[in-house]
Amino acid sequence: MENVNEGLERQRAKRKRVARMKKFIVTTILAFMVLTITVMSVLCYQVLSLKKELRELSKQVYVSTDVADSNEMVDDSVLDDVYKVDDIDNIAEEGDIPKVYLTFDDGPSSNTDKILDILDDYNVKATFFVCGKDLEVYGDAYKRIVEDGHTIGMHSYSHSFGDIYSSGDAFAADYNKIHDLILNTTGVDTKYYRFPGGSSNKVSSTSMSTFINYLNEQGAIYYDWNVASGDATSQAFSSEQLVDNVMKDVVKYKTSVVLLHDASNKNATVEALPGLIEALQEKGAMILPITDETTIIQHVNVVQ
Template identity: 40%
Template sequence: MKNKLKHIVFILGSTFLIISIFKLNMSAVSATSHIITDKKATSVEKSVSCGKKVYLTFDDGPSCKITNEILDILDKNEVKATFFLIGNKIEGNEDVVKRMYDKGNSIGLHSYTHNFDKIYCNEDAFIQEMIDCRNEINKTIGISPNIIRFPGGSSSRFSEKGIKVIHDNHFKLYDWNLDTTDGFNPRLSPDTLYRKAIKGSEKMYAITLLMHCTDMNENTSKALPKIIEYYKSQGYEFATITEDTPELYSRLRDKK
């Protein structure tokens, strides 16, 4: 009888232990799932709190036909962009510049001549090119922007000293981190330009997209509606570059 009782107690004890272990495991699984869910939530909250942004930027304008087409598309889609202008292209296209400004787009400096030999012969020449461009913009719309984009990009253009000269003249520098390459090859198909405009974007929270708006960039204007549609579908805010925007430029050529 005693042995039978011991056997029953053993079975009950074992059953209780198994049930306890099972409950403990289930609690652990539940806790782990909650942690994973929290991590996913944190990731989503981060993307919202960081404010995923895309800066649509257009270089080498103004032009009459294509810049106006791009402005039409921006208006239709209720988004704004940033235009880095060449000073000697403004005469004769004043109405285009006035329109881009009146519609709330941002305007920056892209040199007066876009002549690399003149622009990059020394720091003083570079500064003068930007000042001359700014003066043309001021004559047209009465503002004097200090946001600039290096023709060809800032990579290896100046030493730390040269960048300091630029900053001492109160200019702020803005390159790009995504490129349609329509400056090198404006004849790329609209679909190719679209694919380049979104390639790798899923890993980026802040995108500065390089495009061009010369009269050779007809395919850029054709690709633009689909580019805008994509970034809207991904939850990006369309922002413009201002003097409050953090600078974006390449490594310095040297430390001299």
């Protein structure tokens, strides 16, 4: 009888061990499955986040920030090396009086009033290709550009390459938005336009002829530039270097359209402006705002 009881005890103990082992195996498998699902969920979330970031990066190449701005701005520095366009009819000859058009992109900003003050001090008129900004902050700056006798033009509303150049409809919507902002704020029905990145930009996935044709339909004229100060680049030029960058090129042309910027982070441009104006005046240059009489400077002037 005793042997029978011992046998039963051993069987019970064995069954318990087997049950514990099964429970351990099942628990381990379940834990592994939960861990796997958790890891996969995290990875999926990271992949989706990376895709979102890539989409944003595709829209905006470089972002320059202005704490007072509600719009994100794109720096044109990715396109630094595509703006070397010579026009044989515009090459300066001996005895020519150079015509120089100082143009400021990306404003208005906290630097715009400083630039307007300097221009006023020298009695010089320029051209401002503006973007869409908060009117509560910059409404007076739009108005002052016009009231001070400068030319105001369009540089898109959002300056977001990925949005503006995504389609003809997107470009038209953005164009109408910046055109109406300028008209309603200043009373000027401007027809001057500068493409973000220029008409020769390498960012647009849509043929630039689509946008050029649209501007033609609106009776608008787009201006590029043939002299770049370098203030759009990621390289930190000093104010003296910015002046040198301009002066070495304006001597080449009868008409020079100079690319400058009045975004909030362009302090070197503000510092360079007095010296630049004085250097141009010493060369006998006529510093003018863009008008209907201005020689049109375009990188892409044939619709294909």
